[in-house]
Amino acid sequence: MLKKSLMMIGLVLFAWGLSAQTVEEAGTKYNEGNELVKEKNYVAAIPVYEQALDIAEKAGPDAAELKGNIEKQLGNAYYRGGVDQFKDKKISEAIATLEKGYAFAVKTSDDDLKSKTADLISQLRTKVGDSMRKKGKLDEAYAEYEMALEIDPTCAKAVYGEGLVFKEKDDLNKLIEKMDQVITLSDGSEKLQKLADAARQTAGNALVVAGAKELQSGEANKAIDHINKSFGYEPGDANSYFYLLLAYNKTKQWDEAIVSGNKALELKTEDKSEIYFNLGQANEGKGDAAAACEAYKNVTAGPNVDVAKYQMTQVLKCS
16 A cells, blocks of 8 residues: 555656646747747747647646746737738738637637737738739639628728629629628728728719610610719719710600709810700700700800701701
């Protein structure tokens, strides 16, 4: 019995010695990582801290306090290392480092680290997406934007990028849907207000362009619908109201055409002959000969000068 007791005591002391040695080893690795951090070599510090953490975890309860310190430094190294790689334009490496940091933050319930890394990862993924989109690699770009939004669903820049992908694909409905999301995410934020304004401009312009295309295809009612919707995003310029004038003339909505024509005249700064000609047609269609004559008199350039003169002299008998 005495021999057995002595043997048990020896084993306990031996195990304690191993544990103490393991804690010491973890501490040594931890200090190596700290030295690299002092040199601001965060990327090199990461694997050293990872080794220190692995040793500390094996050491058990005796290394609990040390483990907490290592975790804190390792999380910081992931983030700062990713930032440094980004500054060195090593985008893919930065994303990989930050994603390891994000997974570590989730594991350790470090909300601050989780938030910081998620924000930066989404921004970098968006940059990669922008680069792909500009090269015409639309599907690859969209995949990057989706990964950005997977980690940060509030990343308005990624949503904006997706909207631009749909613009390139000529998918008006999806474009508008994404720009509406951008406006919802960005409006009222001092930091993101320019992005919200850009989304409005993009949506407004896309609707006007779509309206012009429908007008060329003979779909005047669709043109009217698109252009009127554009005013929900942008005030509208002379071209927008000119297209409306043309579309309303085609559908014989004379009063609406005249309102649109006058608005186009108000906004146009250069030659207004085309507006006056179509405004003359709107007034003529309405039955207001005097107003039609007045409009046709101002057609002084372009392909419709002779037509305007004919209407004044032969049809309306303008004085």
